[in-house]
Amino acid sequence: xxxxxxxxxxxxxxxxxxxxxxxxxxxxxxxxxxxxxxxxxxxxxxxxxxxxxxxxxxxxxxxxxxxxxxxxxxxxxxxxxxxxxxxxxxxxxxxxxxxxxxxxxxxxxxxxxxxxxxxxxxxxxxxxxxxxxxxxxxxxxxxxxxxxxxxxxxxxxxxxxxxxxxxxxxxxxxxxxxxxxxxxxxxxxxxxxxxxxxxxxxxxxxxxxxxxxxxxxxxxxxxxxxxxxxxxxxxxxxxxxxxxxxxxxxxxxxxxxxxxxxxxxxxxxxxxxxxxxxxxxxxxxxxxxxxxxxxxxxxxxxxxxxxxxxxxxxxxxxxxxxxxxxxxxxxxxxxxxxxxxxxxxxxxxxxxxxxxxxxxxxxxxxxxxxxxxxxxxxxxxxxxxxxxxxxxxxxxxxxxxxxxxxxxxxxxxxxxxxxxxxxxxxxxxxxxxxxxxxxxxxxxxxxxxxxx
Amino acid sequence: xxxxxxxxxxxxxxxxxxxxxxxxxxxxxxxxxxxxxxxxxxxxxxxxxxxxxxxxxxxxxxxxxxxxxxxxxxxxxxxxxxxxxxxxxxxxxxxxxxxxxxxxxxxxxxxxxxxxxxxxxxxxxxxxxxxxxxxxxxxxxxxxxxxxxxxxxxxxxxxxxxxxxxxxxxxxxxxxxxxxxxxxxxxxxxxxxxxxxxxxxxxxxxxxxxxxxxxxxxxxxxxxxxxxxxxxxxxxxxxxxxxxxxxxxxxxxxxxxxxxxxxxxxxxxxxxxxxxxxx
Numbered sequence: 001x002x003x004x005x006x007x008x009x010x011x012x013x014x015x016x017x018x019x020x021x022x023x024x025x026x027x028x029x030x031x032x033x034x035x036x037x038x039x040x041x042x043x044x045x046x047x048x049x050x051x052x053x054x055x056x057x058x059x060x061x062x063x064x065x066x067x068x069x070x071x072x073x074x075x076x077x078x079x080x081x082x083x084x085x086x087x088x089x090x091x092x093x094x095x096x097x098x099x100x101x102x103x104x105x106x107x108x109x110x111x112x113x114x115x116x117x118x119x120x121x122x123x124x125x126x127x128x129x130x131x132x133x134x135x136x137x138x139x140x141x142x143x144x145x146x147x148x149x150x151x152x153x154x155x156x157x158x159x160x161x162x163x164x165x166x167x168x169x170x171x172x173x174x175x176x177x178x179x180x181x182x183x184x185x186x187x188x189x190x191x192x193x194x195x196x197x198x199x200x201x202x203x204x205x206x207x208x209x210x211x212x213x214x215x216x217x218x219x220x221x222x223x224x225x226x227x228x229x230x231x232x233x234x235x236x237x238x239x240x241x242x243x244x245x246x247x248x249x250x251x252x253x254x255x256x257x258x259x260x261x262x263x264x265x266x267x268x269x270x271x272x273x274x275x276x277x278x279x280x281x282x283x284x285x286x287x288x289x290x291x292x293x294x295x296x297x298x299x300x301x302x303x304x305x306x307x308x309x310x311x312x313x314x315x316x317x318x319x320x321x322x323x324x325x326x327x328x329x330x331x332x333x334x335x336x337x338x339x340x341x342x343x344x345x346x347x348x349x350x351x352x353x354x355x356x357x358x359x360x361x362x363x364x365x366x367x368x369x370x371x372x373x374x375x376x377x378x379x380x381x382x383x384x385x386x387x388x389x390x391x392x393x394x395x396x397x398x399x400x401x402x403x404x405x406x407x408x409x410x411x412x413x414x415x416x417x418x419x420x421x422x423x424x425x426x427x428x429x430x431x432x433x434x435x436x437x438x439x440x441x442x443x444x445x446x447x448x449x450x451x452x
Numbered sequence: 453x454x455x456x457x458x459x460x461x462x463x464x465x466x467x468x469x470x471x472x473x474x475x476x477x478x479x480x481x482x483x484x485x486x487x488x489x490x491x492x493x494x495x496x497x498x499x500x501x502x503x504x505x506x507x508x509x510x511x512x513x514x515x516x517x518x519x520x521x522x523x524x525x526x527x528x529x530x531x532x533x534x535x536x537x538x539x540x541x542x543x544x545x546x547x548x549x550x551x552x553x554x555x556x557x558x559x560x561x562x563x564x565x566x567x568x569x570x571x572x573x574x575x576x577x578x579x580x581x582x583x584x585x586x587x588x589x590x591x592x593x594x595x596x597x598x599x600x601x602x603x604x605x606x607x608x609x610x611x612x613x614x615x616x617x618x619x620x621x622x623x624x625x626x627x628x629x630x631x632x633x634x635x636x637x638x639x640x641x642x643x644x645x646x647x648x649x650x651x652x653x654x655x656x657x658x659x660x661x662x663x664x665x666x667x668x669x670x671x672x673x674x675x676x677x678x679x680x681x682x683x684x685x686x687x688x689x690x691x692x693x694x695x696x697x698x699x700x701x702x703x704x705x706x707x708x709x710x711x712x713x714x715x716x717x718x719x720x721x722x723x724x725x726x727x728x729x730x731x
Contacts, residue, residue, distance in 0.1 A: 039545070050480055092484035110697065113482050215677030217695065265568030267589035267678065277569070348654045411696035418503070418680065425591055425678030 002145040006438055036343055038234035042342040043072040043288055047087060048329050049329070050373045053077025053159065055363055063358060064349055073392045083412060084110065091116025092331060096336035097341035102154065105144045105402060108410035112147040113407045117332040118340065121349075124333065127341045132348050133369075140393040141368035145330035147405070153330030154351050155368035160392045161325035162290040165311045169206055169284040172198060176283070180322045180391050184226065184254060187285075187316040191261040194284040202393050208261035210274030210283035214419035216273070216280040217413035219401070222258075224421065225325045227251035229318030233406055234412075234441075244438035245375030249297040252423055259424065267424055272448045279303040287315055289327055290392070293365025306380050312388045324392035326402040328368070408448055415440045475703035486700075495703040504705055506680045507688035508712075510595075514684060515663055518599045523656060525603065527611025527648075533611065534618045544615075547608040555605065559672025562601045563588060583667070587658050591681035594674050598682045606662065610655055617651030618644075653724030660720060666715050685709055 017213045019304045036042030048056060057075040064073060077096070078086055084107050090098055091114040103111050111117055118124055121134065134142075135154065145153025163178060170177050178186075194208035212219040224234060230322075232247040259266060263277055271288075278286040279296055283306060290312065295302040295308035303415075315323035331350075333343045356367045361378030366389050373386050395401060404412050416437055423433035446452040475494055477486030498504050529547075548556065564588035566569050577583040579599045621644065629639050659696055667686040670676055676683035676691070689709070693702030 081695065085697065088481065088484050088697070092482075110481060113485065115482055215675045262586040263569045265571075265586060265589060266673075267586065268567070270565070270675075273567075282569070296694075350586070408697075411698060414691055414696045421677045422679035425589065425681070427591055427679040440670070 006021050007114060029057045029338060031269060034339075035068065036072075038070060042339050043073050043074065044337075044339050044346060045163040045345075046073060046100040046102065046331075047073045047083070048075050048077055048091065049083055049104075050079055052363075060350065060359065063362075064346060067255050068239075068342075068351060072364055073346055077403065078419065078427045080104075083233075089109060089333060095299045095338075096338065096419070098336045099334055099337035100331050102156065102329055103274065105326055105330075106404065106413065108145055108153050108330060109147045109405055111332065112150065112152045113360060116335050117152040118335050119152060120154055120344065121151040122143075122341060127344045128350075129348055132352065133371075136369045136371050138310070138368055138370050138373065138393050140326060141328045144334065144402070146328060147300045148221050150162040152232060152377075153332040154347055155328045156347065156350050156365075157291070157329035157333045157347060158366040158368040158389075159289045159291045159327040159329065160229045160366070160389065160396065161221060161315065161323075161327065162292070162388055162392055163285060163315050164278060164286040164296065165287055166278065166281060166284050166305065166307050167311055169194060169196065169198075169281065169308070172206075173284070174452035177311055178313060180314050180317070180388075181219045182313075184316045184318060188257065190451065191258075195261055206281065207263045207277075207283050209258050209264075209285050209287070210266065210277040211263060211287035212270060212271070212274070213255075213259055213267050213269045213424055214436050215263065215417055216270050217257075217410065217417045219327045219424075220413065220416035221327075223251040223255040223322040224403070224416075225315055225401055226254045226318060228325075228401040229320055229323035229395070230314065231318070231320040232363030238405070239445060240452055241438045241442045244435055248438075250422065250432045252434055254425055255420070256430060270349065279305060280338060290366055290385065290389065291364065294434060298364070298381055312385055314388065321398055321400060322391065322395045324395040324401055326396045337349070342378070359440045364393060406445075408444060411444055412441050454494060471703045471706055473697055475707045479699040479703075481697060485623070494700045495708070496567060496636060497702055498704045498708065503680065503683075504685070504688060505619050506708075507676075507683045507685040510683050511664070511685045513595065514602075514666060514682075515660070518602050519656065519659055519663055522607050522659060523612050525607045526655070527614045527652065529607065529611045530614030530618055531580060533615055547611055549608075551607045551608050552668070553605070555668035556672045558601060558605050559669040559674075562597070562604075563673045566597055566648065588674055591678050594678060594681045598670055600672055602663070602666065605669070606659065607613070607697060609662075610659060613651065613655040613658070614648075617648055617655075621647050635666065649730075650724070650728050651726055657717070657720050657724060661713075661717065664709075 005260070010022070029278070034042060036342050046056070053075045054077060060076060061073045062069070073186060087101050087103060087107070088110065090096070091101065093110060101111065101117065141155040142151075143157045145151060156313070165178055167177060173190075173196055175190045175193050191208040194390050195204050196206045197204050198206050211222055225245060227234070227247060230247055230251065232243060232251065234241070236242040262269070264281060266273075274283065274286050274288060275292055275296070277283045278288070279302065293310070293312060297303065297305055297307045317323065331346065333340050337343055350359065353369060355370055356369055356372045358377045359365045360367055360372065360382060366385070367373055374389050377383050377386055405411050406412070419433040419440075420439035422428040423430050428436070440450045457539035475485045476489060476491060479489050480487075482695045533544055548560045563572050566584055568574050568589075570583035573587070574584045577585060585593065587593050625643055625647070626639065629643050634642065665686060666684045667690065670682050670684050670687050671690070674682040678689045685705070686709070688704050692698050692705065
């Protein structure tokens with residue numbers, strides 16, 4: 001008995017020790033930790049997505065170091081699927097491992113809700129350069145880092161869903177190239193002609209479209225965009241489900257119909273497969289994140305296509321206008337960071353007018369500043385891209401084309417992904433899938449205290 | 453003894469207790485900690501969640517098909533490898549390859565091999581006029597593919613255990629059977645199989661404990677789709693917890709799965725002991 005009591009005491013002590021680990025927190029110094037000196041440089045860490053973390057470390061950080069040699073930046077890449085949970089854990093832990101937190105578009109409400117991010121406009125105003133022009137940011141990308149009236153993030157990697165098209169395949173099919181005015185009806189009228197036998201062996205070897213079709217939280221963004229471009233929304237202003245109607249069914253059916261003109265096996269397409277199909281000249285159009293443009297049209301190491309073969313514009317228009325979908329990576333500064341001044345200095349440089357020019361020319365990342373979009377692009381190939389982005393930002397603002405701005409955003413996308421996949425694979429008609437998604441999202445939001 | 457117990461408590465008990473605690477609480481995302489006590493609320497929601505129940509069903513189908521398939525193939529191949537023939541050593545070594553491939557890599561590579569447009573499997577089928585087959589895109593074939601990939605990966609493990617068991621069989625019993633005039637089938641039926649029952653039972657239990665954790669191959673190959681066709685329960689829990697950030701529900705599901713696994717494992721042990729005693 002005594003042995004058991006002793007064991008119990010040890011386990012309790014162990015548990016209390018573990019619990020105690022979470023009790024103390026560190027506070028950020030009032031001077032923001034300074035910007036370092038040659039003798040005593042400041043080190044900051046950035047948590048980023050592994051898709052571009054290496055590019056940042058190898059190219060962006062050395063460029064920043066030319067301006068600020070006393071701030072040493074380390075960028076850690078995390079797989080996309082793990083990044084949100086890891087960032088949440090980081091922001092709620094007693095001490096800060098990371099000074100800069102990068103988050104995808106729908107994540108900022110969740111990250112901000114932890115209370116672990118500072119308001120960049122107010123909390124860090126004392127460390128902000130006088131020339132840093134907040135007003136110059138396009139409202140669409142800037143809004144991705146906002147929540148509850150605060151600016152927790154600044155856009156570092158602006159992205160949006162656009163339509164890429166292969167000019168040669170359009171020419172071969174004798175179909176007029178799409179523009180921002182092209183409607184979904186016109187697109188579907190042309191789609192059968194874009195399924196072609198280009199080598200004359202009697203079998204189709206080029207198809208009309210490649211995009212997300214598989215079970216993935218990004219797959220529903222295609223029909224969400226269709227819904228938005230027809231004036232519909234997932235949630236209304238009271239955060240009640242508003243897509244369980246004909247408009248919702250029509251939008252999902254549009255994505256299902258795209259599959260008829262996609263290559264064999266396209267129902268499993270995520271990010272890489274449609275990209276490869278487009279880059280190898282197998283599909284005439286691709287609904288994809290614009291950030292892939294450089295690797296698709298310019299970098300010979302990653303594409304078979306050339307700049308003059310690749311066109312880019314907004315997604316086909318619905319009754320309310322053309323479509324696009326916001327996918328902005330924003331970056332915030334951790335409240336518990338001991339080096340807020342250095343962290344914010346790094347972010348200010350990346351998002352400054354000068355930084356955007358360098359990033360656009362060298363990394364192919366899209367700008368968020370109007371002055372960059374309207375000015376002379378740092379490289380000639382960016383001209384049509386900037387035009388498409390400008391139109392995309394307009395469409396996004398007009399149609400509120402983004403994922404739900406809620407801490408439950410990812411849970412909502414999970415539900416949409418499942419029901420979209422059921423509909424895409426023929427396990428449920430579009431009407432049933434839309435209805436089930438609406439029921440599940442409504443139940444989820446109700447369980448989190450939202451009036452439904 | 454005490455340090456070992458403390459280590460065990462910290463490494464094994466604490467995560468389980470913490471999971472149960474989270475499952476009975478409301479998980480506060482702003483502190484990333486369990487907050488208010490909600491009793492059985494999460495469990496009630498989970499047991500009424502059609503997605504969770506479907507994932508249990510999917511896991512059941514996978515286990516019922518994959519485990520016997522792997523056992524039969526594993527022991528069959530072990531018998532073949534036990535017979536002296538040229539190249540046996542090389543084949544044995546090759547058999548180990550699937551086991552050392554990371555499951556995520558295996559899932560990803562098979563996904564490429566099975567792709568209707570780029571994959572070599574459909575290319576080969578096309579040569580004989582079949583296809584293209586939607587291995588991953590069709591709900592039924594997606595489960596078939598998942599089982600095939602898992603069988604490719606885990607059959608060698610069964611072969612290894614079975615080979616060790618076969619090689620350890622006492623030769624004097626066979627000599628006795630031969631002198632009694634037993635033919636090959638009789639020897640197999642009345643000598644080999646009864647002697648191998650403990651090995652079969654052990655291999656089955658070990659594979660069961662491995663298979664019930666099925667997650668990474670499904671994540672890499674099918675993402676649980678199409679729909680929920682291959683949404684094994686661990687993948688469903690992972691998505692719920694780490695993508696949907698519904699840690700209360702996910703912990704309740706994990707606890708339910710733990711209980712089910714423990715109960716079935718207990719019965720499997722009892723059955724295996726009974727089989728051992730029978731022979």
